[in-house]
Amino acid sequence: MKFGVCYYPEHWPEARWAEDARLMRELGLSVIRLAEFAWAKMEPEPGVYDWGWLDRAIDLFAAAGMDVVLGTPTCTPPAWLTRQHPEILRVDGNGRSRNHGTRRHYCPNSPIYRRFSRQIVQQMAQRYGQDERITGWQIDNEFGGGKTARCYCPTCAGEFRRWLEKRYGNIDTLNEAWGTIFWSQAYGDWSQINPPGDDINYKNPSQLLDFYRFSTDSYVNYQQEQIDLLRELAPGRFITHNFMGLYLDLDQFDLAAPLDFITWDNYPTGFPDRWRQMLYPPGVDSSRNDPAYAYDVGDPVVQSMAHALMRGLKQRPFWIMEQQCGHINWGDVNPGIRPGTPRLWVWHAVAEGADHVIYFRWRATLLAQEQYHSGLLGHDGRPDVGFGDQKKLLAELDQLNQLSVAPLDAPVAILFSYDDLWSLQMLPHRRDFHYLRHLYIFYHACLRLGINVDLVPATADLNRYKLVIAPTAHVADEALAQRLHAYASGGGTLLLGIRSGFKTTSNLVTDEPLPGALRDLAGVTVTSWQSLPLEQAIPFRSSIPDFAGDATYWVETLAVETAVPLATYQDGSGAALAENLVGNGRVLTLGFYPTPQQARTLLTHLANQQAIGTLPDLPSGMVALRRGGVQLLLNFSERPQAVTLGTASHTVATRDLIFLPAKTPRD
Secondary structure, X not given: OEEXXXXXXXXXXXXXXXXXXXXXXXXXXXXXXXXXXXXXXXXXXXXXXXXXXXXXHHXXXXXXXXXXXXEOOOOOOOHHHHHHOHHHEOEOOOOOEOOOOOOOOEOOOOHHHHHHHHHHHHHHHHHHOOOOOEEEEXXXXXXXXXXOOOOOOHHHHHHHHHHHHHHHOOHHHHHHXXXXXXXXOOOOOHHHOOOOOOOOOOOOHHHHHHHHHHHHHHHHHHHHHHHHHHHHHOOOOXXXXXXXXXXXXXXXXXXXXXXXXXXXXXXXXXXXXXXXXXXXXXXXXXXXXXXXOOOOOOOHHHHHHHHHHHHHOOOOOEEEEEEEOOOOOOOOOOOXXXXXXXXXXXXXXXHXXXXXXXXXXXXXXXXXXXXXXXXXXXXXXXXXXXXXXXXXXXXXXHHHHHHHOOOOOOOEEEEOOXXXXXXXXXXXXXXXXXXXXXXXXXXXXXXXXXXXXXXXXXXXXXHHOOEEEEOOOOEOXXXXXXXXXXXXXXXXXXXXXXXXXXXXXXXXXOOOOOOHHHHHHHOEEEEEEEEXXXXXXXXXXXXXXXXOEEEEEEEXXXXXXXXXXXXXXXXXXXXXXXXXXXOOEEEEEEOEEOOHHHHXXXXXXXXXXXXXXXXXXXXXXXXXXXXXXXXXXXXXXXXXXXXXXOXXXXXXXXXXXXXXXXXXXXX
């Protein structure tokens, strides 16, 4: 377990660096990230390089015992490049170029930009690639952030056509896959196809899904150019990228695949402002923090879900490359942060899989767009709240080390698919239906039961899990059906949710009875489906204890074939929940969108059947996590909380945590 910091020597007088290095070592910081935004400093003119300042910074911080992580600076092309070659600028869906003065304003497919990008990375790697003081590299910064994931410039239009030709082979196959006979959209030649920009009011969802896939592939290919250079010129050093949690616009699984491990940027009071509206149920005010939580902690359940997805990108521990340590500048409110809160965030991250924590940033900047963003030091260079909390964490380093190397065993997996997310985003059928919101119902229920959950793609090794939940396996084909069949027949329990099997991989509705390619696996046929107004409900009864009540929001009627009903609608229309035996395992199909309590009841039942340990009711504001042989109870509320486990009662102070030996099921 190591702590570190993001530092910008180019922002501060060089005479200050030595004092900063001394204070960093006093805090137990041993990793420093440098240079990810410094292209204009490294190459002030085309082909003219200034490495002296970076050489001296590396010398100084390495001599202070710091491992150096270098960022490739390609997120921020310099003004001379954007002015000489405006064609490298990203174009939005309205045809407007993003201009200089921000970041990520480049097109990842621009051949000119790629040439200059390769040159700066090559120059950096030739100079520092063999330097033993450089332990690893971060490529670029937060791919797609600031709504820059998709570019609609002429270069991207041409690359999109080539991508489609490679995918479909001939134009007739594309027309069939996209259903272009509808509204006379049929194409006679590849040159007739353009990216689906905002000049189209109703976009073809098949074309749109392919453009989203193409946009991810554009960044994957762009990233690979840098990976290849660094593998050659900086052998033996790790290569990573800093991801953004519940980010939706690029497939983060694809981007993570070629990296050694992933890092992500953890801002507990900022990201929930963006994510709660996608996660909280309809009718809940997602614009304000849950009153169960202290005002300065963020939303720990939302944050846990982001940790779980980041851990699931490579099914292994991760780094926090940017850890919030005080107030930020880009949230809706940006509350002040009190002593104790940064410490709680770090423990939370380590419990969820972090084994390195790098703070953002060392000192609050005096400059430009991030002037109100705090650091471990304030604007005047004096210690801020995160500085004091890091001292407390340093005293707890032995416990953190033990936790950070403990196994991350989760008995439950929730399948996460960007294809499903995008497909439902394009045609939700009801405006407030969101893929993440539906997934969150199941994730939140598991977390409240104290069950560790991984968010993984269907291509992951599912055999390690006792229960796999596919809340909405919307885009399905025979390959997915075979993977899920292999898991269930091997003894696993699979729970399928609503809207599963509805679409083909080209985002057309299947012509098979629902759930389409998953019908034999489920052993049911969906005979009807409907989105219900909020005041409507269809009562159901079930053989599962306490699992009865009203089906609301979205309801599908199941006709059992090889499955048996476990719940039925009281109007006699059919099954609401059915179970199909598959080999040594089973597949359950849930025909309605559950409430949080219904999800919790069903998952408690399945957990008991699978001997998955659960916890009793936790007080609001409490989160329970297991890692290895340790049970952590974290209190994110404004008051002390008591938790009873077995016969023992444990009190956790406000914004604090306690450690307990992990219990066996129902101890």
